Amino acid sequence: xxxxxxxxxxxxxxxxxxxxxxxxxxxxxxxxxxxxxxxxxxxxxxxxxxxxxxxxxxxxxxxxxxxxxxxxxxxxxxxxxxxxxxxxxxxxxxxxxxxxxxxxxxxxxxxxxxxxxxxxxxxxxxxxxxxxxxxxxxxxxxxxxxxxxxxxxxxxxxxxxxxxxxxxxxxxxxxxxxxxxxxxxxxxxxxxxxxxxxxxxxxxxxxxxxxxxxxxxxxxxxxxxxxxxxxxxxxxxxxxxxxxxxxxxxxxxxxxxxxxxxxxxxxxxxxxxxxxxxxxxxxxxxxxxxxxxxxxxxxxxxxxxxxxxxxxxxxxxxxxxxxxxxxxxxxxxxxxxxxxxxxxxxxxxxxxxxxxxxxxxxxxxxxxxxxxxxxxxxxxxxxxxxxxxxxxxxxxxxxxxxxxxxxxxxxxxxxxxxxxxxxxxxxxxxxxxxxxxxxxxxxxxxxxxxxxxxxxxxxxxxxxxxxxxxxxxxxxxxxxxxxxxxxxxxxxxxxxxxxxxxxxxxxxxxxxxxxxxxxxxxxxxxxxxxxxxxxxxxxxxxxxxxxxxxxxxxxxxxxxxxxxxxxxxxxxxxxxxxxxxxxxxxxxxxxxxxxxxxxxxxxxxxxxxxxxxxxxxxxxxxxxxxxxxxxxxxxxxxxxxxxxxxxxxxxxxxxxxxxxxxxxxxxxxxxxxxxxxxxxxxxxxxxxxxxxxxxxxx
Numbered sequence: 001x002x003x004x005x006x007x008x009x010x011x012x013x014x015x016x017x018x019x020x021x022x023x024x025x026x027x028x029x030x031x032x033x034x035x036x037x038x039x040x041x042x043x044x045x046x047x048x049x050x051x052x053x054x055x056x057x058x059x060x061x062x063x064x065x066x067x068x069x070x071x072x073x074x075x076x077x078x079x080x081x082x083x084x085x086x087x088x089x090x091x092x093x094x095x096x097x098x099x100x101x102x103x104x105x106x107x108x109x110x111x112x113x114x115x116x117x118x119x120x121x122x123x124x125x126x127x128x129x130x131x132x133x134x135x136x137x138x139x140x141x142x143x144x145x146x147x148x149x150x151x152x153x154x155x156x157x158x159x160x161x162x163x164x165x166x167x168x169x170x171x172x173x174x175x176x177x178x179x180x181x182x183x184x185x186x187x188x189x190x191x192x193x194x195x196x197x198x199x200x201x202x203x204x205x206x207x208x209x210x211x212x213x214x215x216x217x218x219x220x221x222x223x224x225x226x227x228x229x230x231x232x233x234x235x236x237x238x239x240x241x242x243x244x245x246x247x248x249x250x251x252x253x254x255x256x257x258x259x260x261x262x263x264x265x266x267x268x269x270x271x272x273x274x275x276x277x278x279x280x281x282x283x284x285x286x287x288x289x290x291x292x293x294x295x296x297x298x299x300x301x302x303x304x305x306x307x308x309x310x311x312x313x314x315x316x317x318x319x320x321x322x323x324x325x326x327x328x329x330x331x332x333x334x335x336x337x338x339x340x341x342x343x344x345x346x347x348x349x350x351x352x353x354x355x356x357x358x359x360x361x362x363x364x365x366x367x368x369x370x371x372x373x374x375x376x377x378x379x380x381x382x383x384x385x386x387x388x389x390x391x392x393x394x395x396x397x398x399x400x401x402x403x404x405x406x407x408x409x410x411x412x413x414x415x416x417x418x419x420x421x422x423x424x425x426x427x428x429x430x431x432x433x434x435x436x437x438x439x440x441x442x443x444x445x446x447x448x449x450x451x452x453x454x455x456x457x458x459x460x461x462x463x464x465x466x467x468x469x470x471x472x473x474x475x476x477x478x479x480x481x482x483x484x485x486x487x488x489x490x491x492x493x494x495x496x497x498x499x500x501x502x503x504x505x506x507x508x509x510x511x512x513x514x515x516x517x518x519x520x521x522x523x524x525x526x527x528x529x530x531x532x533x534x535x536x537x538x539x540x541x542x543x544x545x546x547x548x549x550x551x552x553x554x555x556x557x558x559x560x561x562x563x564x565x566x567x568x569x570x571x572x573x574x575x576x577x578x579x580x581x582x583x584x585x586x587x588x589x590x591x592x593x594x595x596x597x598x599x600x601x602x603x604x605x606x607x608x609x610x611x612x613x614x615x616x617x618x619x620x621x622x623x624x625x626x627x628x629x630x631x632x633x634x635x636x637x638x639x640x641x642x643x644x645x646x647x648x649x650x651x652x653x654x655x656x657x658x659x660x661x662x663x664x665x666x667x668x669x670x671x672x673x674x675x676x677x678x679x680x681x682x683x684x685x686x687x688x689x690x691x692x693x694x695x696x697x698x
Contacts, residue, residue, distance in 0.1 A: 007038035014059040018042045020066050021049055022427050022479035024462070030411035030507065037476040044467035045476055048401040049428060074128045075137040077431040080484040082144050083121055088114040096129040099139060115139075121491060123434060138434025142487030146500045146520035148554070149635050153191030153375050154693040156184055158641035159211075159562060159651045160195045160224070161265055162667050165677040167228065169251035170258060170270040174361040175226030176677055177378065178368045183681045185372025188690040192376035192450060193369065194638055196562065196651075197383045198224050198362075201267070202320045202390055203312055209267060209663040210652070212383045212455060213421070215315075215390030218444055219308050222278065222354040223271045225361060231290060232281040240280040247273045259674045264664040278357075282350055297356045304395070304440060306341075307332050309351035311391035313344040321389030332395050362448040369450065376499065377450030382441075384456040385422025399429040399437050404465045408456075410473055411507045414654070417464075417472035424463045427480050435488045442489060446496035453556075457502025457521065460485040461512055486519050501556045501636070505529060513552075522635060523555040527603065527625065528570060545602055548610055548631035557634035559625055559643070563654055567622055568646040568670060571600065575650075584655045618646060618670075619685055626692040637693045644683040646670035 009015070015025045018037075023045050026036045046053045046062075053059040074095065081087045089097070097109035102122035109115060115126075119141045126139040158180070163172035165179060177195065184190035199214035200221045214221075227233060228248070236244060251273050257263040286294065298305060310332070311322065317340075318325045328336030341348055362378075369377030385406055386392040393400055400423040410417040430438060445452055454460075461482050466475035493500050501522045504513055513523055530551065532543030551557060559567045565575030576596050579585050585592045604621065607613050612627040614620040622643060629637050642649075646669055652662045666674040680686070 007036050007041075009036045010039045010042050011056055011059070013056065013063050014039060014042055014053055017051070017053055017059050017063040017066065018046060020063070021046060021051060023049075023465075024477040024479065027409065027477055029409070038474065041467060041470070041474055041476050044470070045404060045465050045478065048404045048465065048467075049426060074130050074135040075126060077428070078138045078140070078434055078481075078484065079115075079126055080140045080142065080481065080487050081115065081119075082142055082487065083119070084117050084144075086114045086117045098127045098129075100125040100127065121494070123436075123439070123491075138431075138436075140435065140484065140487055140491070142491045143494050144490070144519070146490045146493040147497060148520045148522070149376070149499055151375070152635055152637070154637040154639070154690075155190045155192035155194060155374075155376070155379070156180070156641040157194040157558065157561075157638045158196075158667070159663075160198065161211075161267065161663075162651065162665060163641065163677050163680070164255060164259065164666055164674070166255075167226070168255060169227065169248070169273060170254040171223070171265045171267055172677075173226045174224050174358075174365055175229055177365045178226075179677060181365065181369035181374060181378065182372045184690075185369060185374040187681075188687065189373070189694065190690065191374050192379050192636070192638075193374075194379040194453060194556075195381065197381040197455075198358075199383060199386075200308070200312075200391065202387060203315045208657065211381075211663065213387050214383055214392075215320075215387055216308055216311070216392035216395075217383055217386060217441055218304060218392060219355045220358045220362065222358050223267055223274060225274065225278070225354075225357055227274055227277050227281070229361070230281060230357060231287070232284040235284045236280065240283070244277045244280060247277050258666055259676065261668075261672065261674060264661050265666055266664070278354065279350070282353055293360070294353065294356050297359060298352055301355070301444075305352055305355060306348070307395040308355065308391050309348045310337065310341050310344075311394050312351040313347035314340065315391070316347065317344060322391075322394040323389050330394070331397065359448070366448045366450065374450070378448070379451040379453055379501065380445055380449045381453045382445055382455060384454075384459050385420060385424065388421065388423050393423055396437050399426055399433065400424065401426050401465070403468050404475075405468065406459070406463045407466050407472055407475065408506060409464050409475065414506075416655070418654070419466055419472050424459075424465060424478070425480070427478065431481065431484070435484055438485070439488050439492055442492040443496070446492055446498045449496070449498050451499035451501060452493075453501040453503060453524075454489075454521075455503050456506075457504050457516065458506075458508055458512055460489070461509065482515070486515075486521075489521070490519060503561075505561075517552070517554045520554075523552060524561075525551055525555045525557045525632075525634060526561060526564065527557070527559045527629065528564065528599070545599075545606055547606060548628055549633070551632035551634055553633040553635055555634050556636040556638055557629050557632050558638040558640065559629065560640050560650075562651045565650055566640060566647050567625065567643045568618060569648045569650065570596075571618055571621055572648070573597065573600070574648050578653065582653065582656050582659055584653075619688075622685065623688045623692050626689050627695075630693050630695045639689050639693060641680060642667045644680055644685045644689065645675050648672070 018025050026034055029035055043053050051062050053062055096111055099107040101124050121141050124139040125136055127134045127136045160177055161171040163176050165176045168176050181193050197211040198220040200216045200219050202215045328334055366377045405419055406422050406424040407419040462477040462479050464475050465478045466472055502516055504523045530546045569575040573596055576592050580589045607624050607628045610628055610631055612624045614624045647667055649665055653660045668674045
C-alpha cells in the first residue's frame with residue numbers, strides 16, 4: 001500500500017465505537033509503517049459483532065447505546081482475576097455481592113468491599129443484589145502461571161499420518177504413536193513426541209487435508225484408530241472377522257502402494273475401510289467393564305458430545321457443510337434438529353461410540369509414553385480455528401463471528417499475508433458464556449497430553465479479521481481479553497498437569513512474548529528464523545543471526561517446522577528450487593539462491609564457531625546443528641523425525657494447494673523413497689541426533 005492509497009482515518013464516532021468493541025483502528029505493518037484501518041473495514045468487522053455502524057448516524061447511535069449499557073450494568077459481563085489478588089468492582093455503593101463457588105459453597109461479600117484475595121481457583125458465579133433482583137456474571141479465579149518443566153527435555157516432532165508401520169492401514173495411527181513413544185523413550189531417552197492436530201476432519205472427501213482446518217477440535221478423528229488393537233476386535237463373530245480381515249488386506253495393499261511411491265496417503269480411502277470395520281465392531285456386545293467406561297465417558301462429555309455426534313450424522317445425511325443443510329437443521333437448538341437426531345439415532349450413537357474409542361487409545365498412547373520413561377509424553381497440537389462448515393462451527397455458531405475470516409496481515413515472512421478461512425471467536429460471546437466453550441476445548445485436549453502446542457498463540461491476544469470478499473491487507477486486528485484467555489489456559493493446564501507451548505512465529509506484538517513467558521507459556525524458536533528483531537519486537541529476516549547463548553530459555557527450540565523446509569532441503573538449497581517451481585519466490589531465482597546460500601553459510605559458520613561442527617557431509621551437518629540447539633538455554637528441544645532419513649520434502653508448502661500434495665506425503669528418504677517407522681527407528685542418525693540433543697560426546 002502506497003502513501004497515496006492509504007485509507008483515511010475513520011470518523012471519530014466510528015473509531016471510538018470500534019475501540020470500545022475491541023476493534024483496532026490502525027495497525028503497524030512489518031516495516032513499521034502505521035496504517036489506518038479503512039472505514040469500510042471497521043463497519044464490516046463491527047457488523048460481524050452485531051453492531052450496525054453502516055452510517056455516521058448509526059455509528060453514533062450504537063456508541064450511545066454502548067455507553068448506556070455499560071453505565072447500567074451492575075456487573076461486568078465476566079470477571080477474571082488471579083488467585084491472591086483482591087478485586088474491586090465498579091458496583092454501585094452499598095451493593096451486596098455473593099460468590100457462588102464452583103464446589104457448591106457461597107461467600108458473602110460485605111457491601112463496599114472488594115472481592116477477597118483468598119477465593120479458590122475455579123469457575124464461580126458472582127451475584128449482585130439490584131432493585132430488580134439479582135444480577136449475575138461468571139467469575140474466574142485463575143493461577144498466575146501454567147506449569148513449567150523443571151528440567152530440559154527433548155523429543156521428536158512428526159506428522160503422525162506420515163509415519164507408517166507394517167500394522168497401519170495406509171496412514172500413521174495411534175498404534176504407531178504408541179510404537180514411536182516406546183522406541184524413542186526406552187531406546188533413546190526422549191521425553192516427548194510432538195504430533196500434528198488429531199482433530200476431527202470433515203466426514204467427506206475434500207481437497208484440503210490440512211489438520212489445521214478441521215471440522216471440530218473438541219473431539220479427535222476416528223481415522224486415527226488402530227482397529228486391530230480394540231478389545232471388540234477379538235470378540236468378532238467368525239464371518240465378521242473374515243470381513244475385517246479382507247478390509248485389512250485391502251488396507252495392506254494401499255499401504256504397499258504408498259511405501260512403493262506409487263500413491264499418496266489417502267485418508268479418505270483409509271477411513272472408508274476403517275468405517276466398515278468399525279461398524280462391525282460396533283455390533284459386538286460390550287463387556288460390563290467396557291459398557292461402564294462408555295457410559296462414564298458419555299456422561300462426562302454431555303451435550304457437547306451429543307452435538308458433535310449429531311453434526312457428524314447430519315453431515316453424512318445432508319452433506320459435509322452445515323451451511324448447505326435444510327434451513328431447519330442449521331442450528332443445533334432447533335426443533336428440526338431434535339427430530340432428525342431421533343431419526344438418525346443409530347448413526348448418532350455410532351459417532352458417540354467412535355469418540356469414546358479414540359479417547360481410550362489416546363489415553364493408552366500417553367500411558368505408554370509414561371511407561372517408557374518419558375518426562376512429558378505426547379505433545380498434542382491445537383489448531384487456531386476450524387472449517388466454517390464443520391461440526392464445531394455449527395455447534396458453537398453463536399460464539400463465532402460470521403462474515404469474516406481470521407488470518408495474518410502481510411509481513412516479512414508472507415508478503416501476501418494469510419487467510420486461514422476460519423471463523424474467529426467473538427470476544428463478547430466468550431465473555432458472556434464465561435469462556436466455557438474455550439475452557440471445554442482445552443480440557444478435552446489436555447486430558448491425555450503431557451503438553452500441548454497452541455498454533456498461533458498470539459491469537460489469545462488479538463486476531464486479524466478479514467471481511468468476506470476483501471483482500472487480506474484490508475482486515476484489522478480484533479482484541480481479546482488477554483487476562484481471561486491466559487487465565488482459563490493456566491487454570492485448565494494446572495488442573496490437567498500439562499505444559500503449554502505457544503507457536504509465536506511471525507508478526508508478534510511487542511510485549512506479547514514477555515507476557516506469555518511470565519505466565520509460564522513456552523515460546524517456539526526455529527533456528528533459521530532466529531534473527532535480531534526489528535525495533536517493534538518482530539524477527540527481522542535481514543537481521544543478524546542470534547548466537548546460542550542469547551536464545552530464550554522458556555521455549556521449544558527446533559531446526560524446522562511442518563510449514564518450513566526440512567533440514568536436508570535447507571542444507572542443500574532444494575527449498576529455493578521448490579518454491580521457484582510454484583511461483584512463490586518474492587525475488588528472482590538468482591537473488592533467492594544467493595540469499596539462501598548466505599544465510600546457510602552464516603549459520604554453518606556460527607555452528608563451527610561454537611565448536612558444534614562434526615563434518616561437512618549432510619549427516620554430519622545435521623548432527624552439528626542439533627548439537628548447536630543443545631548449546632542454547634531452551635527448556636525443550638525437538639528434532640524433526642523425517643530429518644533422520646534426509647527427507648527433502650515438507651508436509652506443507654504454504655501458498656500452494658492443488659499443485660502440491662500438502663498433508664499427504666509419507667516420510668521419505670533423500671531419494672524420495674517412503675520409509676516405515678521401523679526403518680526410522682534403526683536409522684544411524686537417530687542415536688546420533690539423540691546424543692547431540694542431550695549434549696553427549698562428539
